[in-house]
Amino acid sequence: MKPLIAGNWKMNGLQAARCEIEALIRKFAGSAPDDRDVLICPPATLLANFASEYADEAIQIGAQDCHAETSGAHTGDISAEMLADAGAAYVIVGHSERRADHGETDQVVMSKAQAVLRAGLTPIICVGETREQREAGKALDVVGTQLAGSLPKTGEEIVVAYEPVWAIGTGLTPTLEDIGEMHDFLRSKTPVNTRLLYGGSVKPGNAKEILAVTNVNGALVGGASLKADDFYPIVQASTGQM
Numbered sequence: 110m111k112p113l114i115a116g117n118w119k120m121n122g123l124q125a126a127r128c129e130i131e132a133l134i135r136k137f138a139g140s141a142p143d144d145r146d147v148l149i150c151p152p153a154t155l156l157a158n159f160a161s162e163y164a165d166e167a168i169q170i171g172a173q174d175c176h177a178e179t180s181g182a183h184t185g186d187i188s189a190e191m192l193a194d195a196g197a198a199y200v201i202v203g204h205s206e207r208r209a210d211h212g213e214t215d216q217v218v219m220s221k222a223q224a225v226l227r228a229g230l231t232p233i234i235c236v237g238e239t240r241e242q243r244e245a246g247k248a249l250d251v252v253g254t255q256l257a258g259s260l261p262k263t264g265e266e267i268v269v270a271y272e273p274v275w276a277i278g279t280g281l282t283p284t285l286e287d288i289g290e291m292h293d294f295l296r297s298k299t300p301v302n303t304r305l306l307y308g309g310s311v312k313p314g315n316a317k318e319i320l321a322v323t324n325v326n327g328a329l330v331g332g333a334s335l336k337a338d339d340f341y342p343i344v345q346a347s348t349g350q351m
């Protein structure tokens with residue numbers, strides 16, 4: 110399965126951040142990675158410009174969220190069709206920060222994922238347990254419930270990202286055994302063509318070992334995707350791993 114290394118810039122990046130995209134593309138010069146997909150999800154303010162400027166380059170551009178409906182009276186929201194029109198290839202849905210900050214339920218996440226598919230794009234559907242849930246031995250149960258509630262029943266391509274909430278932005282990661290156990294579980298619950306990403310404190314120093322875990326088909330990277338010097342080695346760590 111072709112790995113997907115995705116960067117989620119979250120609410121970071123002004124126009125000047127294009128220098129990081131350009132630095133990343135320069136690093137790929139002459140060896141565009143056709144054995145893996147590289148994706149950057151900048152803030153919506155940068156998406157259309159980045160997608161048009163870098164359309165023929167080694168990277169793809171995605172979005173971090175969408176509204177479930179096509180258009181209408183939803184001030185401040187952006188539909189999946191608008192993101193497709195702006196040049197997005199993927200849309201992250203159900204990130205734990207949106208589940209926490211905006212009260213998004215599994216049902217909301219599923220309707221957003223369906224909207225992404227309706228627009229002809231690929232959803233990256235995020236799931237993951239809190240620290241309390243892991244310590245209580247409930248990680249598989251919690252993620253299983255999120256999967257059952259958030260994944261559209263479809264034969265179309267979807268991507269699932271396992272992001273333990275307690276590993277995001279903390280420098281903490283599960284053991285490789287725990288990542289492997291969760292990804293084996295995800296594999297058993299998702300269509301065979303589903304790429305399964307790990308996310309949560311992926312850095313240049315740990316990417317290779319995480320990406321080598323069975324059924325880890327890529328990474329969803331937050332902080333380390335903001336700088337080309339950090340993101341590039343993570344992309345390179347995926348080479349030949351799958």
Ligand SMILES: O=C(CO)COP(=O)(O)O
Binds near residue numbers: 278330332
């Ligand atoms: O939330 C994440 C990506 O969506 C992970 O963030 P960090 O890589 O900063 O831990």
